[in-house]
Amino acid sequence: NAGVMQNPRHLVRRRGQEARLRCSPMKGHSHVYWYRQLPEEGLKFMVYLQKENIIDESGMPKERFSAEFPKEGPSILRIQQVVRGDSAAYFCASSPLSPPRGVETQYFGPGTRLLVL
Amino acid sequence: KQEVTQIPAALSVPEGENLVLNCSFTDSAIYNLQWFRQDPGKGLTSLLLIQSSQREQTSGRLNASLDKSSGRSTLYIAASQPGDSATYLCAGAGGRLYFGRGTQLTVWP
Numbered sequence: 001n002a003g004v005m006q007n008p009r010h011l012v013r014r015r016g017q018e019a020r021l022r023c024s025p026m027k028g029h030s031h032v033y034w035y036r037q038l039p040e041e042g043l044k045f046m047v048y049l050q051k052e053n054i055i056d057e058s059g060m061p062k063e064r065f066s067a068e069f070p071k072e073g074p075s076i077l078r079i080q081q082v083v084r085g086d087s088a089a090y091f092c093a094s095s096p097l098s099p100p101r102g103v104e105t106q107y108f109g110p111g112t113r114l115l116v117l
Numbered sequence: 118k119q120e121v122t123q124i125p126a127a128l129s130v131p132e133g134e135n136l137v138l139n140c141s142f143t144d145s146a147i148y149n150l151q152w153f154r155q156d157p158g159k160g161l162t163s164l165l166l167i168q169s170s171q172r173e174q175t176s177g178r179l180n181a182s183l184d185k186s187s188g189r190s191t192l193y194i195a196a197s198q199p200g201d202s203a204t205y206l207c208a209g210a211g212g213r214l215y216f217g218r219g220t221q222l223t224v225w226p
Contacts, residue, residue: 003160004160009158033213033214035214035216040218041218042121042206042216042217042218042219043161043206043208043214043216044216045213045214045215048213056213059213091160091161093161099212100148100210100212103210103212103213103214104149104151104166104210106163106214108153108160108161108162109160110158110159110160111158111159111160
């Protein structure tokens with residue numbers, strides 16, 4: 001059973017472009033979490049999704065950021081019109097369980113390092 | 118709002134030392150506390166999970182304790198090795214994971 005996969009591992013974008021980050025959860029996992037780690041900061045929760053549903057997006061910036069987890073295919077975190085402050089490591093985690101147990105049984109991917117020039 | 122603080126931010130020690138990493142949290146309503154290891158360019162690996170009803174957990178050379186009343190958790194690493202070099206993160210779970218900034222540990226031979 002492969003672990004959580006994220007791609008690309010590194011992404012460079014110029015200001016104003018779009019960034020698409022992909023996360024394939026572990027097989028059998030239907031719960032996906034996205035986190036952002038800014039330089040010199042801890043990981044911050046962004047959004048929690050189940051298949052085809054956004055359950056909690058309270059950690060997502062109100063503008064330019066969106067997330068989806070379609071019935072088929074990976075979860076996508078999309079950042080429109082990127083700015084330099086979006087440069088960070090974005091981690092995805094998946095779980096086979098619903099909260100609250102699912103919160104403590106998250107398996108993390110290797111992350112995508114986004115650099116905005 | 119849950120705030121998680123880790124001390125020290127960085128630690129550099131010679132091989133063989135016993136280490137103490139500290140984590141404090143503001144909201145005692147967490148229902149568990151996890152310690153993770155983060156290696157450069159890689160994801161997080163869960164090391165220990167302490168349920169709110171427990172006081173400590175042990176795995177090999179690692180021992181983590183939890184004192185909810187004081188809002189503190191401590192990770193002990195016995196007989197440190199160069200392979201222990203990584204960033205150690207603690208996270209409180211209260212509906213979601215709240216992470217500290219981590220302690221960057223370097224163990225030199």
